[in-house]
Amino acid sequence: MTCRSVTTSYTVPEGSRRERADKVLAAAFPEHSRAAFQRALEAGLVKADGKVIAQADDVRAGQVIEFSFPEVKPAELKAVDIPLEVVFEDKHLIVLNKPSGMVVHPGVGTGEDTMVHALLAHCEGELSGVGGVERPGIVHRLDKETTGLLVVAKNDAAHRALADQFASRSLQKEYVTLVSGVPKDPSGTINRAISRHPVHRHRMTVGEGGRPSRTDWEVVETFAGQAAYLRCRIHTGRTHQIRVHLKSIGHPVLGDETYGWKPNAALPVPPRVMLHAEHLVFAHPVSAKVLDLRAPLPKDFKLMLAGLRKL
Numbered sequence: 001m002t003c004r005s006v007t008t009s010y011t012v013p014e015g016s017r018r019e020r021a022d023k024v025l026a027a028a029f030p031e032h033s034r035a036a037f038q039r040a041l042e043a044g045l046v047k048a049d050g051k052v053i054a055q056a057d058d059v060r061a062g063q064v065i066e067f068s069f070p071e072v073k074p075a076e077l078k079a080v081d082i083p084l085e086v087v088f089e090d091k092h093l094i095v096l097n098k099p100s101g102m103v104v105h106p107g108v109g110t111g112e113d114t115m116v117h118a119l120l121a122h123c124e125g126e127l128s129g130v131g132g133v134e135r136p137g138i139v140h141r142l143d144k145e146t147t148g149l150l151v152v153a154k155n156d157a158a159h160r161a162l163a164d165q166f167a168s169r170s171l172q173k174e175y176v177t178l179v180s181g182v183p184k185d186p187s188g189t190i191n192r193a194i195s196r197h198p199v200h201r202h203r204m205t206v207g208e209g210g211r212p213s214r215t216d217w218e219v220v221e222t223f224a225g226q227a228a229y230l231r232c233r234i235h236t237g238r239t240h241q242i243r244v245h246l247k248s249i250g251h252p253v254l255g256d257e258t259y260g261w262k263p264n265a266a267l268p269v270p271p272r273v274m275l276h277a278e279h280l281v282f283a284h285p286v287s288a289k290v291l292d293l294r295a296p297l298p299k300d301f302k303l304m305l306a307g308l309r310k311l
Contacts, residue, residue, distance in 0.1 A: 007068045018058040021046055025067065033160040035130045036069060043070040079121035080112050087149065087293050092158040092286050094123065097295040098142050098150045100272050105135045119152060127152070128159035140166055140237060145255075148175070148277025148295045153285070161285030166237060172281035175232045175242055176220070176297070178274040178304060179251040180261055182228045187218035190245040194238040203258060204240045206248045213238045215245045224311035226266050227254065231278075242275060254304070268307035271300045 010028055022041060026034035040046050041055040046067040048059050059065060085097040096115070098104070104115045119127060119137060127137035130153070137152040139162045153159035165171050195210030197203040206213075214235040221229040228251070232242050243259045246252060252260040255270030263269070281292045297305075 007066055010065045010067070012059055012061050012063045012065065014061050016061040018060045020055075021048065021053055021057055021059045021065065022055060024059055025065065031157055032069075033130050033156050033163075036156055037067070039129075040067050040069050045070060077106060077117055077120060078112065079124075080117040081121045082113065082118035084118050084122055087295060088291060091126075092154055092284070093162065094119075094137075094152045094154065095280070095291075095293055096150045096152065098147055098277075100145050100147050100298065100300065103144050104141045104150065105138055115150070123152075123154060126154045128154060128156050130156050130159040130163075139163055142277060143240070143273070143275075145272040146275045146277060147298045147301070149280045149293060150277070151280070151282075158285040162282070165282050165285075169235055169237075170282070172279070173234050173237070173277070174279035175234070176276050176278045176301075177230050177232060177242060177246070178254045178270070178301075178308070179228050179230055179246055180226075180254060180264065181251050182222045182225055183217075183219060183230075183249070183251060187216070188249075190215045190217070190249060192245060192248055194241060194244055204238065204244045206244055211238060212236065213241055213245065215242055217246070223308040224266075226264065226311060227308055229305065229308075243273070266311070268304060270304055274301060274304060276301055 010025065012024060022034050022037040025037045026032065038055055041053070044052050046053055046065065048063045048065055086094060087097050088095040098115065102113070102115055103110050106114050106116055116136060116138070129136060137154060137159065139151045139153055139159060142148065142150055151162060153162055191214050192206040193208065193210030194204050194206055194213040197205045216233045217230050219228050220231050234241055243253050243256055247259040254274040255261060256273045276297060277295065279294050281290065283289070284291055
């Protein structure tokens with residue numbers, strides 16, 4: 001049987017317009033996320049004038065809303081003691097330097113070696129429930145082969161505040177990458193919408209009808225006209241954004257067979273998709289202090305750079 005928190009009563013103020021219950025409650029109780037209220041609605045723990053309401057139901061001025069929250073069930077996933085490289089940590093959040101090859105959250109075909117398994121052990125239950133059982137605390141994601149900074153919330157309030165920053169694009173997110181060929185310009189901006197590929201559903205593509213996406217890039221170093229080291233700043237957070245955008249200008253990321261990279265006998269063989277989330281600047285979700293964090297280049301990226309510099 002699922003336990004729940006104490007029941008809270010709230011009267012919708014006079015003059016309020018009809019709106020969905022989750023939206024009204026999230027506005028009235030900002031310490032809780034909208035997702036938390038949606039979970040309560042799904043569990044049948046929200047009543048309007050004494051009657052259980054559904055997630056899609058509107059509430060109106062004068063109605064008395066009673067709600068409680070379902071207990072955040074411990075993840076059925078077991079905690080696994082996997083070493084984590086912690087860049088920053090306090091009671092509200094943790095920022096990690098994710099290694100290549102580690103999947104962030106469990107899914108079909110994954111084992112007990114995901115970031116979530118490791119976080120369950122490291123944080124000992126102190127993770128936001130907003131992401132659900134399989135994604136506790138996860139505010140954003142990095143692809144399996146991508147390394148670098150990953151932000152995880154330890155409570156729902158921090159999760160909501162961090163998610164708002166990601167959604168409003170108020171963070172500064174910079175990646176470094178190695179690409180095929182050398183761009184003709186020293187820097188540029190790619191403003192091309194991104195959407196799911198109509199045929200290959202595991203891939204993304206640029207074109208009409210997608211979601212607006214912007215990537216700024218600059219050349220850091222070039223290698224014998226064969227490859228380049230780029231720094232990219234993303235203003236949106238679309239799936240595979242940097243990989244898709246760089247492919248669209250004819251410079252796929254080294255090792256990225258999904259988006260057009262092909263082996264080149266003149267270059268060292270990349271061990272993976274050569275993309276690293278190096279730099280992140282954001283406001284702490286509670287103190288509002290600016291956190292300016294960096295993740296050092298991983299060993300495989302440094303070795304690849306060393307090989308390219310010998311060309």
